[in-house]
Amino acid sequence: xxxxxxxVIALALASFVLSVVFAExxxxxxxxxxxxxxxxxxxINPLLKTFTKETxxxxxxxxxxKGLIERxxxxxxxxxxxxxxxxDIGNLEQATAAGIAQPVQSATLEEAIPPAYRAAxxxxxxxxxxxxxxxxxxxxxxxxxxxxxxxxxxxxxGKICVRSGQHVYNVALIASMIAHRGEAETExxxxxxxxxxxxxxxxxxxxxxxxxxAGECDLAIGNTYYMGAMLQNDKQxxxxxxxxxxxxxFPNTEDRGTHVNVSGAILAKNAPxxxxxxxxxxxxxxxxxQRMYAEVNNEYPVKKGIPPSDLVKSWGDFKxxxxxxxxxGDLRKKASELVDKVGFDEGPxx
Numbered sequence: 001x002x003x004x005x006x007x008v009i010a011l012a013l014a015s016f017v018l019s020v021v022f023a024e025x026x027x028x029x030x031x032x033x034x035x036x037x038x039x040x041x042x043x044i045n046p047l048l049k050t051f052t053k054e055t056x057x058x059x060x061x062x063x064x065x066k067g068l069i070e071r072x073x074x075x076x077x078x079x080x081x082x083x084x085x086x087x088d089i090g091n092l093e094q095a096t097a098a099g100i101a102q103p104v105q106s107a108t109l110e111e112a113i114p115p116a117y118r119a120a121x122x123x124x125x126x127x128x129x130x131x132x133x134x135x136x137x138x139x140x141x142x143x144x145x146x147x148x149x150x151x152x153x154x155x156x157x158g159k160i161c162v163r164s165g166q167h168v169y170n171v172a173l174i175a176s177m178i179a180h181r182g183e184a185e186t187e188x189x190x191x192x193x194x195x196x197x198x199x200x201x202x203x204x205x206x207x208x209x210x211x212x213x214a215g216e217c218d219l220a221i222g223n224t225y226y227m228g229a230m231l232q233n234d235k236q237x238x239x240x241x242x243x244x245x246x247x248x249x250f251p252n253t254e255d256r257g258t259h260v261n262v263s264g265a266i267l268a269k270n271a272p273x274x275x276x277x278x279x280x281x282x283x284x285x286x287x288x289x290q291r292m293y294a295e296v297n298n299e300y301p302v303k304k305g306i307p308p309s310d311l312v313k314s315w316g317d318f319k320x321x322x323x324x325x326x327x328x329g330d331l332r333k334k335a336s337e338l339v340d341k342v343g344f345d346e347g348p349x350x
Contacts, residue, residue: 033276035061036068037085051283057276072100081268082277090168092124093329101266112285112303116324126262128299132173135220135246137212146249152192159218161211164201165344174335175328176259191342200347213245228298250318257321
């Protein structure tokens, strides 16, 4: 896809919060690494400061909510980006499909990150995990176990809240259903979930939990780390009330396992500080980096043997779905097409 200079400038002006303003191209100094990040500053700054303290390598960061993949693509050979940090397999696959990534060969990364959470060719690397769970009302839902398949059961008619089916988190979940159940059965399941919705899909994962708190629905679908984000939100204490009104159910823990997604990174194709960028990736995959990343983000480490934070641990153990994210990535297009085919985002009455 080609992007005009005007659109790139508009994206930059509309969505960027800059921690460091890059020149047209930074000099390739040995002591720097440049990051374009979809992850918010508070989620990664503590790790970057520790990395700089331990290595002496200065980290420059541009934060944005959207447009970074397109920006790197438009900048081409002149891009100052070394690493792109992002969330979800969908964004990682989009980056590689855009041709802005290059493979990383690192025994350190291969040892730390299981094959299920990295690209087979080394073009993307998962750094933290999050589970797509069911938030259930403590007052109105007595069950302590659930499956994704159960969400289509008519007993939940009018009782489920969820964000857009086309959001990358839900597309990945639906892709995992296709992998396990096939396209036809997943379509039928998706129609069943649609019929059980309390309203049209809207808002983010937190607002689905708010819907449970307000009695609008009994179940909500969301990522685990939102529980931590709400419980620790001192600026909006009402979110703590939302979070305390629900319990986390890890679907399919007793059979195939709960759907897991990742935050991750790619090494930019034209990275001017490739060696330092790989060092940063290896730090994020190290024992120290994994502990810090998981603690700050309320997520699960990808590296085996590194425990989650005490808060995350308090949510209980679960069995992760062993399917590789590469396979989920390959099925995302079919999943997105099914969302449109059943008119999922039109809501339950359509």
